[in-house]
Amino acid sequence: MPELSQLGFYTLGGHVTDPRIMLDELAEAEAMGIGQAFISERLNVKEACALSGAAGAATTRIGITTAATNINTRHPSITAAFATTMHRLTRGRFTLGVGRGLRPQIAAMGLNQVSTAQLEEFAALMRRLWHGETVTDYHSALGDFPALKLDPAFDEDIPLCTTAFGPDTLAMAGRAYDMVVLHTFFSDETTARVVGEVKRAAEQAGRDPDAVKVWSCYASVCDEIDEQTFLKKTVGRIATYLQVYGDLLVRTNRWDPALLERFRTSEVVRSLPGWADAVGDTETFERLHEVIPAEWLDCAATGSAQRCAELVRHQFDLGVDGVILHGATPAELATTVAAFAEQEQSARAGVS
Numbered sequence: 001m002p003e004l005s006q007l008g009f010y011t012l013g014g015h016v017t018d019p020r021i022m023l024d025e026l027a028e029a030e031a032m033g034i035g036q037a038f039i040s041e042r043l044n045v046k047e048a049c050a051l052s053g054a055a056g057a058a059t060t061r062i063g064i065t066t067a068a069t070n071i072n073t074r075h076p077s078i079t080a081a082f083a084t085t086m087h088r089l090t091r092g093r094f095t096l097g098v099g100r101g102l103r104p105q106i107a108a109m110g111l112n113q114v115s116t117a118q119l120e121e122f123a124a125l126m127r128r129l130w131h132g133e134t135v136t137d138y139h140s141a142l143g144d145f146p147a148l149k150l151d152p153a154f155d156e157d158i159p160l161c162t163t164a165f166g167p168d169t170l171a172m173a174g175r176a177y178d179m180v181v182l183h184t185f186f187s188d189e190t191t192a193r194v195v196g197e198v199k200r201a202a203e204q205a206g207r208d209p210d211a212v213k214v215w216s217c218y219a220s221v222c223d224e225i226d227e228q229t230f231l232k233k234t235v236g237r238i239a240t241y242l243q244v245y246g247d248l249l250v251r252t253n254r255w256d257p258a259l260l261e262r263f264r265t266s267e268v269v270r271s272l273p274g275w276a277d278a279v280g281d282t283e284t285f286e287r288l289h290e291v292i293p294a295e296w297l298d299c300a301a302t303g304s305a306q307r308c309a310e311l312v313r314h315q316f317d318l319g320v321d322g323v324i325l326h327g328a329t330p331a332e333l334a335t336t337v338a339a340f341a342e343q344e345q346s347a348r349a350g351v352s
Contacts, residue, residue, distance in 0.1 A: 004341060006316070008036030008065075008215065008324040009333060011055070012046055015278065019045045023058050028330035032337050036063040036215075038097070038181070038324055041070075043105075049082050056090040064090060067181045068099035068163045071122045072111050077148050080129040084150060087158045095179055097161035098122065102244070116168045118142055123160050123176040130156040165248060170194050174201030174212055183249070184217045184326050185238050185299045188318055190253045191216055195319035213321040219300035220325040222308050222336050231285035233327045234300060236277035239263075239288045243275060259293050266291040301325075305335035309343055312336070 009029055011022045026037055037055060041048040048069040055064045064086070071079070079096070086094035100106075100114035107113070118141050125142065128135055134149040161179035164170045173180040180198050182191065199209035221233045241249055242263055250260045263269060268287040273279055276288060289297075301311035315323045325333050 004033045004337065004344075005035030005063075006322045007034050007312075007337065007340070008038055008063075008322055009034055009328070009330060010038045010040060010067075010324065010326060012039070012051070013327060013329065015042075015044075017045060019051060019054075022051060022055065025330050026055055026059050026062065028334075030059055030062050032330060032334060033341070034062065034330065034333075034337065036065055036322065036324070038065050038067040040067060052082075052086050052094070053089065056086055056094065059090075059093075061093075063093050063095065065095040065097045065161055065179070067097040067161060069097070070101040070106070070114070071098045071119065071142075072106075072114055073101075073109070076122070076125055076142065076145070077129065077150065080126050080148075080150055083126065083158050084130060084154065084156055087156055095159040095161045096126070097163070097179070097181065099163040112141075115141065116172050119162060119169070120172045120176045123162075126158075126160060130154055130158055164194075164198070165252060167194075167197060170197045171201040174198040174203075174209070175205040175207070177212065179213045179215065181215045181324065182217055182320075183241075183252075184219050185241060185249065185253075185296065186216070187253050187295075187299050188314075191315065191320065192318040194252075199319075214319070215322040215324055216315045216318070216320040217324045217326045218312060218315055219302075219327045220308055220312060220333065220336060221300065221302050221327055222305050222332065223303055224305070224335065225332060228282045228285075230302075231282060231289070232277055232280065234297060234302060235285045235289045235292060236280050237327060238292060238296060238299075239269070239276035239280075239285075240278070242292070243269070243272075253296075253299075255293075255296065259296075263291045301336075305339045308336040309339035312340055313343060 011025045029037060039048055039051050048066045052064060083096040103113060121142055129150050132152045132154040136147050138145040138148055159178040162173050162177045163181045164173045165183050195214050198212060198214050202209040202212045221230055246260050250257055301308040312323050
């Protein structure tokens with residue numbers, strides 16, 4: 001397979017009980033030529049540092065990005081040391097991806113909510129530590145630290161990634177980060193708009209906008225899977241997002257908030273005992289399908305492998321630098337990736 005550095009996937013997607021599955025997924029992804037493996041974090045068997053180390057040791061080519069771990073659940077020096085260890089372990093294939101975390105989970109842990117300003121400050125602090133600086137008497141919203149340091153001999157340029165949703169975070173990401181991961185179920189108009197926001201902010205900060213890589217997180221669900229799984233990965237997934245932060249998703253996409261209210265007040269949603277994609281069955285997903293606008297569900301690559309590949313390629317027309325094929329394992333992505341590679345090869349041949 002050709003090298004497809006502009007494609008990525010999330011390893012260990014969703015709820016898992018066996019983290020060793022990741023090793024097989026990474027081997028498949030490397031064999032397919034996928035360029036980036038993204039690691040999410042959950043407080044079960046998906047602790048990001050442990051998974052990153054295993055991923056780095058089990059691979060030779062694929063990029064590894066945490067997307068994302070939190071900036072306030074570990075001491076800054078520990079996070080900086082983790083990233084430096086991964087950077088050297090992988091010979092430069094690692095990107096430290098961070099975010100603010102889910103508000104209910106952060107509150108339950110007794111931690112303060114993370115602000116956009118703190119995310120920007122955190123990026124600057126990491127770069128100081130990676131370049132061997134000793135930071136003393138540090139007092140800010142990030143915390144009070146008498147001394148922060150790693151090794152004065154360090155001079156490491158480690159890429160930083162953040163997940164971004166709202167306009168303030170997108171602008172901050174353009175100023176301070178090297179990679180930006182967008183949210184799933186963005187419309188075409190939204191994707192093009194937010195890419196522009198990131199790139200403009202980078203340029204206004206005196207950075208090369210082309211050096212800030214924006215990744216679309218694009219639900220990619222080929223119709224080769226069974227109906228129950230297909231509905232869970234499409235209807236169930238967007239329904240869960242609407243349950244968790246529907247207002248933000250609807251506002252960002254400039255969708256009609258009245259349709260969100262219709263979703264929330266529907267009998268099927270009010271009767272859900274938990275998150276839709278965790279508790280729903282086929283009948284539930286079919287009922288949810290009736291209260292989710294088709295326009296919202298269309299913000300995904302679905303259908304045949306050929307159609308999915310065409311829709312993934314269209315994401316690049318919107319200005320993104322990479323596409324995370326979200327919601328599918330490498331095995332489930334095999335035909336879509338093969339079709340994408342064939343279409344890319346045909347396009348290049350047509351140009352030449």
